[in-house]
Amino acid sequence: MAAVEVVRSEWTKIRSVASTVWTLSLAVVVTVALGGLISALSRSQYDRMPVRERLSYDPTLVSFAGMTLGQLALIVFGVLVVSNEYSTGMIRTSLAAVPRRGTFLFSKIAVAAGLALVVAFATSFAAFFLGQSVLGPHRAQLGDPGVLRAVIGGGLYMTLITVFSMGVAAMLRSPMLSLGILMPFFFLISNILGNVDATKKIGRYLPDQAGSRIMQVVPRLGDDTPYGPWGGLGIMALWVVAAVAGGYVLLRKRDA
Incomplete structure (x- = not known):
């Protein structure tokens, strides 16, 4: 079967599964709605913030606060596709x-990643514009230094999360096992490792911790992270390549 036909076949498979629509829709709704809510809370508390927090206040990053939960829906999407x-x-x-x-594998990943990319970019821009409209006088403009990069980076980050999940699912094959590892890893373990002093230097190189730096415009005070926004996304991309390569190697070696 020609590669074009394989891609068309994979598109038909993804489109015909109800979970595809539900997971992608959930990613959009959760990310945008939660980002708007947290932006509203942030605006109401801004005047009571200590001066130190105001100096590193990042309105762009605030509007992406919902992405922590929204990315879980994309993880589910990536796992189920494979x-x-x-x-x-x-x-x-x-x-x-x-x-x-x-x-077979790369056609599946290409179709799912393309679909995730469209949804992720739409989500990132929608979350930004809603969040900034809610923040009012504290908002950032798309033309401000670093803001457009952060918004585009948000879409790339969500897409890479999807592809990473597909690579892990290709290695593990079981949806329950894949989700049982990825969900607590991104939602719990990574946050703990990235925020505890003893493990912070290790945690900053995990895929989500490194990749999410692309969405940061205003540096935090005292931040000594040794890489910048694009460097962080590059580290995340290496994780994605490793996961997909692992999935490919195991797919070739194992029986169906």
């Missing part, structure tokens, strides 16, 4: 139709 065929047993049929496993 592992659904294993849980239903359709993987045997798929690999019989597309015996070149690299073509």
Whole structure:
């Protein structure tokens, strides 16, 4: 089967699964709505903030506060795109139709990543504009230094999270096992490692901790992170490449 036909087949698979629409829609709603809510709370508390906090106040990053939960929906989307065929047993049929496993996996990732990219960019810009409208006098403008980079970076960050999840799912094959590792890792473990003094230097190199730096415009006071916004996204990209490469190697070695 030609690569174009494989891509078309993967698009049909993704489009026909109800969970695709629900998870992507949830990512948009949660990220934008929660970002707007936290922006409103931030505006109401701004006048009571200590001077030190005002000096590092980042209105752009505030509008992306909902992304912490919104990214979980994209993790689910990425995992289900890959592992659904294993849980239903359709993987045997798929690999019989597309015996070149690299073509099969990378076509699936390309289609899902393209869809995630569109949704992620729409979400990032919507969260920014809603958040800034709520922040009122404390808002940032898209033309301010570093702001457009942060908004574009938000879309890239969410897309990379999706692809990373797909790579992990390709390695583990089980949706329950993949989600059982990824959810607590991103929602709990990474935050703990990144905020505890003893592990902070390690935590800053985890994919979400490094990648999320692209959305930061105003540096935090006392921040000694040894890389910048694009460097952080580059570190995250390396994690993604490693996860996808691991998924590809194991897919080639194992039976369906």
